[in-house]
Amino acid sequence: MRGRLTLLVAAVGVLVVIAFLVPLAVLVRTVAADRATTRATADVQRLVPLVGTADPETIRSTVDQIGADTGRDVSVFLADGTVLGTPASRTPTVVLAARGESLTVESAAGREVVVAVQGRPEGTGVIRTVVPRDELTAGVTRAWLVLALLGALLVLVGLVVADRLAGSLVRPISALSAVSHRLANAELDARVEPAGPAELREVAGALNHLAERIQVLLREEREQVADLSHRLRTPLTALRLEAESLRDPDDAARLTTAVDGLERAVTGVIRQARWRSTASAGGSCDAAAVVGERVTFWSVLAEDTARTLTIDLAPGPLPVRLSGDELAAAVDALLGNVFAHTPDGTPFQVRLAARADEVTLTVADAGPGLPPGSRRRGASGAGSTGLGLDIAERAARAGGGRLELSAGPDGGARVVLTLGVVAPR
Structure with a gap:
């Protein structure tokens, strides 16, 4: 934008300069030629009384003296043919002037000035002089x-002013x-200092207001999720008590393990709800x-x-760039x-493989496969929330x-979750 504004001002400036300087240059040349012609005419006019009365x-x-002083060719044509x-x-031109008419005409040698003397x-005598081209354009x-x-x-100067003006516009835009x-990178505390023209200051104020509004909405959303998660702790506690009261130790252990997993998930939701930004995740x-x-x-x-479960897990440790709660979810x-x-x-299978720079988790089954649009958030064909793949995709990112x-x-579905590994220190 800065370059375009400068180029625009340069183009306008060149056009304005041409519009003024070209006529001025033509005027200078015309004035110089007229000044030289006026001097030559004045020199010729000094001879008129002499030519009209003096002897040859x-x-x-006198003519030789004037020619030597002015550096121009001066000739006097008498009626009897003497030059x-x-x-x-x-x-x-001389023939025409012999009829009694003084003239100034352009010629190949320059500008010819003839004066008739009665x-x-x-x-009738005729005084003739020629103003050469170099004298007509002297100083031009x-x-x-x-x-x-x-x-x-x-x-x-116009370019410098245009650059300063463009800079005053481009800097606030930048x-x-x-x-x-x-803000797109989740730095919600970023603010812009209003500067520049009134329109840009208004945009800056609107952007700051938008950032503040986003912070408020996110804070309200996180608090609502956190509140909902806290409300789940009461039924979880009751469920844990029910599990511990079971008489069958195996059933009690299995149900307690499930409650522990659910409690970890709830705890993770609370923690994520209170994160200031996704960058802290x-x-x-x-x-x-x-x-x-x-x-x-x-x-x-x-x-x-x-269900027949086939497990193929690479030995650890396999450090990945994801928290344990998110990976478990x-x-x-x-x-x-x-x-x-x-x-x-x-039947289904779970395979965990490690490479140099990534870890791959593959879950494949022999079921009916993925229905169309199953990757869309909230889409489900089995009465679930439809958020499973969305959770996995966000974890992958x-x-x-x-x-x-x-x-x-x-013939069933095959889902591959790839995660980046943590670089060794």
């Missing part, structure tokens, strides 16, 4: 050079852009330990529903989808990876 010898000496001064032939006994080149330098100086990018964990723990938990339900979401969207008895959906080797 007196006229000759005094600089030898020259009778031109059509009163001589033999007839220097004047044009001065005008060109003046025009260049004006354009340069500040607005920088703050908007910071960093962390790391051992993917092998977290995935192993969650697969062990779900293997009990797989056994109860007659993603694993629970993927495995929960298997139980929610496939019939009992459907937070962990510097990606989530891929495809058909499994047995």
